[in-house]
Each structure stands twice: as structure tokens, then as C-alpha cells.
Amino acid sequence: MKQILKALLAPSMAVAAAVLLAACGPTTMEFRNAEIVQGKFYRQGADKPFSGKIDNVPSHTILIRKEFEVVSALPTNVLDKAAPGIQHNVMGQVCEVRVDKGVLDGTTTCTTGAGKFQAYEMTFDQGVLTGEFKFYFPGTNKPKAVVRTDHGVLDGRSVVYGPESGREVLNVTFKQGKLAQTEEIFDDQSGKLVRRIPVEDGAITGEIVEYVKHGSQLYYRSHVQMGVKHGLEEQYVHESGVLEYRQNWVMGQLDGDVLRSKRDPKTERTVNEQYVAQRYANGKVIYAADPSDGYLPDLERIAEDARQEKVRACVKERRDKLAQEGRDFLNDTAIDQLSAECYHAVVAATSSTPAAAPSSGMALTPAKLQGCVDARIVAFRIQHGNDEVITADQLSEWESECREGKRS
Known part of the structure; x- marks a missing residue:
């Protein structure tokens, strides 16, 4: 009798299961077939939020949450101290997520390199990050950090590992987002x-x-x-x-x-x-x-300002003297020439470089050096007149001759 009933009920049960599966749809889908509406995952064209597993979800789709910024900042900031210059993340991460009625719920894993390398492992509780969040160094499968959270807030023991040594560079406990014990970070290389x-x-x-x-x-x-x-x-x-x-x-x-x-x-x-x-x-x-x-203090600028002040005084003194003699010395070319002569005289008088000894073997003082150069200037004026320009190169040549003890 029982066998007869089973035989009669079997077709009905198969039909009911088929109807149920058709109504619910498969529990796994690719992200390309999904759409996100008001923060919830839907199968494209469906009226009800999706429940099940979604593959190949771009990581930025789920890691834009505020709590992720808080959690990820811990290993990032620690390793910036413990291993400066380290690469933190790579592009192209895809994730396998589980959702319940369109909301992240359960384990989420993210990988790179076509699933070859782990990037993140985390757990959600009705859309809120909670429990362990595991980080891995890019392209290595080596653990980078284990950060514990309680509904989006740092809570519990968290550990960060060094990229080279693999040892703990941070081991600390948080309580509702605040340090619960002394934090100590150690250098990955030196310890x-x-x-x-x-x-x-x-x-x-x-x-x-x-x-x-x-x-x-x-x-x-x-x-x-x-x-x-x-x-x-x-x-x-x-x-x-x-x-x-x-x-x-x-x-x-x-x-x-x-x-x-x-x-x-x-x-x-x-x-x-x-x-x-x-x-x-x-x-x-x-x-x-x-x-x-x-x-x-800009000593060179101060010294140059002082020289320019002396040059201005020199120019004024010489112009006053020429004016007393009734000589017209006011054209621009003549003034420029006079300024060049005064600048040369001031530089020579204030130079800290010891003057070279002339052929007589006696030391040439700045005053004697300037007198020697002035004598050449006077001789030049007698020969060429006051309007002829004396170049800076000519003045430098005369100074060199005076230092060497040459006669004009």
C-alpha cells in the first residue's frame, strides 16, 4: 500500500519542486546579470531583491562603504610607519559576495589575477561589516592584517604583519573604536x-x-x-x-x-x-x-647691498667734484661709466682676497691696488677723453696688471 502511495505522490512532488525552482530562480548569478537599486542587488528585470551568491563583483562596488575606509586605514597607516614605500592595493579586484534579500550578508572574498591571489576576506551582517576582516599583500597570498570589527566599528584584537619578515608589527586591541591598550608599531626590517x-x-x-x-x-x-x-x-x-x-x-x-x-x-x-x-x-x-x-641672513645679499651703498656715495662724490670743476658729466653714458668705475673701486677696496705681491716683493694693499688702477683710468682719460667708455673687462685687466706689478 505504501509503495502504491509513493508511486502516486512522486509525480506531484516533482512538479511542485519544479514550480518552486522556477519561481525562485537559481541562487547564483554573475554580476553582469545584476543591477543595484537603492543599495540592493536585483537580478536584471526582477521585482524582488536577489538572495544567493553573486560572482565577479568589482571590489569598488562593495568597498565604497564608510566602515571600509575606517577598517582599511589601520593596516595602511601602520605599514606606512613599519614598512615605508610599500604598495598597499592593486587594481582589478573582483569579489564573490553573498546577499540576503539584496543586502550583503555572510562571507565576501575578493581576489586578483583571475582568482589566483587573495585580496580580502570579510563578513557582513545584514549589510554591516562585522567580525574578521582579512587583508593580503598584493600578488602574494601572504597575510597583511586581521582587523576585527563589531558592526562597522573597530573592536577586538587586530594584528598587522610585515611584508618582508612576516612577523607582527602591530598587535593591539580596540574597544568600540578606541584603543584599549598601548599601541606599539615596530619596523619590519630592524624590529x-x-x-x-x-x-x-x-x-x-x-x-x-x-x-x-x-x-x-x-x-x-x-x-x-x-x-x-x-x-x-x-x-x-x-x-x-x-x-x-x-x-x-x-x-x-x-x-x-x-x-x-x-x-x-x-x-x-x-x-x-x-x-x-x-x-x-x-x-x-x-x-x-x-x-x-x-x-x-643672506650674507651675500647684505654684502652686495653694502657695496651698492658705497658705490652710490662714490658716484655722488665724483660728480660733485666734477661739478665744482665746471665739467659737464651728466649724460647717461658718462654716468653709467662712472658707476662702473666706482663699483670696481668698491669691490677692490672691500675684497677679502689678499692682494698679490708686486715684483718688488712688498704686499699690495687694497688702497695701493686702487691707486694703481686709478692711475690707469686717468691715463686712459687723458688719451681718449671723458666720453670714451671703459669696460668692466678693461678694469679687470688693469687690476690684474697692478697685482702682477706691471707698469702702465
Whole structure:
């Protein structure tokens, strides 16, 4: 009797299953057959959100969420300290996602290289990132980080690995998005500390320090009490280790002098010479230095300005003398010539280069050198007149002759 009933019911059950499958459709589809409407996945042309597995989903489709930015920032920022210059991500990631009524729900995996290399593994709970988020170094299948979240917020133990050594460069615990213990990041190559953020009773308290050059050079340090700056803060130049600035905080407010290092006006490089850039009292500025105070004096420019001042005085003196003699010396060419002669005289008189000894073996002082050159100028004027231009090359030649002790 039972066998007769089974035989009679079998066709009906098969028909019912076929009708059910036809109504629901297959539970797997390619992304090219999907569409996203108001944040939910649909099979193209369908009225109801899709439930099941979707293959070959471009990663940017699901990784544009705000919580992903928060989670991915952790390994990125850590490795920028522990392994500077590392490549973080590659293009062309595709994902296999699971959705429930159009919403991400369950495990999502992303790969590159036609599925050969893992990129990410994550879990969603009704559209919210939660649980473990695993990162892999591009094109290696080597673990990069395991970040734990609770509905989009950092929560639990997170670990970041070095790309070369494979050892932990960060092992820290978060509680609802905040550090729950002291954070320490170590250099991947040397194993030395590169950053420490101390935490006590759930708040940042103590001395924050950062090092560069594989942990061998101090870059930054500051003192904090319960998350508020309190005490010394200073930063150094990454390349040279020279102090960049030093300032003091009193419960979150600047107080006292802010010291900064000066810069070379030609190269803009920071040099080891400090000045008071600002002065604070209870968080308010009571003094601010002139921007020019932040640079070393341009000695060459200062010297040239001084020479030009002497040249102007020389020109005036000679023009006054010529005017007294009743000689017309006011045309542009003559003035330019006079300026050139005065500039040459000033340079010779202020030159720090010792004068060469003449043939007599006696030292040639700047005054004697100028007298020698002036004698040649007078001789030139007698022969060619006042309107003839004396070139700078001619003046230099006369100076060389005077230094060598040659007679005119």
C-alpha cells in the first residue's frame, strides 16, 4: 500500500519542486546579470531583491562603504610607519559576495589575477561589516592584517604583519573604536619601535613617540594626559634630524615660547639655529615673529647691498667734484661709466682676497691696488677723453696688471 502511495505522490512532488525552482530562480548569478537599486542587488528585470551568491563583483562596488575606509586605514597607516614605500592595493579586484534579500550578508572574498591571489576576506551582517576582516599583500597570498570589527566599528584584537619578515608589527586591541591598550608599531626590517601611543584606563596618557629611519632617529614626541596634550611637544626634520619645532602645552592650550628652526634662504633647508616664532599665554598669541626671522641672513645679499651703498656715495662724490670743476658729466653714458668705475673701486677696496705681491716683493694693499688702477683710468682719460667708455673687462685687466706689478 505504501509503495502504491509513493508511486502516486512522486509525480506531484516533482512538479511542485519544479514550480518552486522556477519561481525562485537559481541562487547564483554573475554580476553582469545584476543591477543595484537603492543599495540592493536585483537580478536584471526582477521585482524582488536577489538572495544567493553573486560572482565577479568589482571590489569598488562593495568597498565604497564608510566602515571600509575606517577598517582599511589601520593596516595602511601602520605599514606606512613599519614598512615605508610599500604598495598597499592593486587594481582589478573582483569579489564573490553573498546577499540576503539584496543586502550583503555572510562571507565576501575578493581576489586578483583571475582568482589566483587573495585580496580580502570579510563578513557582513545584514549589510554591516562585522567580525574578521582579512587583508593580503598584493600578488602574494601572504597575510597583511586581521582587523576585527563589531558592526562597522573597530573592536577586538587586530594584528598587522610585515611584508618582508612576516612577523607582527602591530598587535593591539580596540574597544568600540578606541584603543584599549598601548599601541606599539615596530619596523619590519630592524624590529625597532617606530611608534608608541600609551593608553591607561581607556585614554591616551603618557609620552607619544615616533621614530624614522627604521627606528634609529627620533621624529616626534609629545606628552598627553587623558587624551589632552599637556607638556612638551617637539618634532624633528625627517631627513636631517634637526629640530623642526618645540612648544609647550598646558591641558590642551599652548603656553610659553614656540621655538622653530631657521631655514637657509637659498635651499629652504632647515638648519640647526632656533628662534622664537610665537609666544603664548593660556592659549593666546602674545607675540609673533616677523616671517623674515625664520631665515638665516643672506650674507651675500647684505654684502652686495653694502657695496651698492658705497658705490652710490662714490658716484655722488665724483660728480660733485666734477661739478665744482665746471665739467659737464651728466649724460647717461658718462654716468653709467662712472658707476662702473666706482663699483670696481668698491669691490677692490672691500675684497677679502689678499692682494698679490708686486715684483718688488712688498704686499699690495687694497688702497695701493686702487691707486694703481686709478692711475690707469686717468691715463686712459687723458688719451681718449671723458666720453670714451671703459669696460668692466678693461678694469679687470688693469687690476690684474697692478697685482702682477706691471707698469702702465
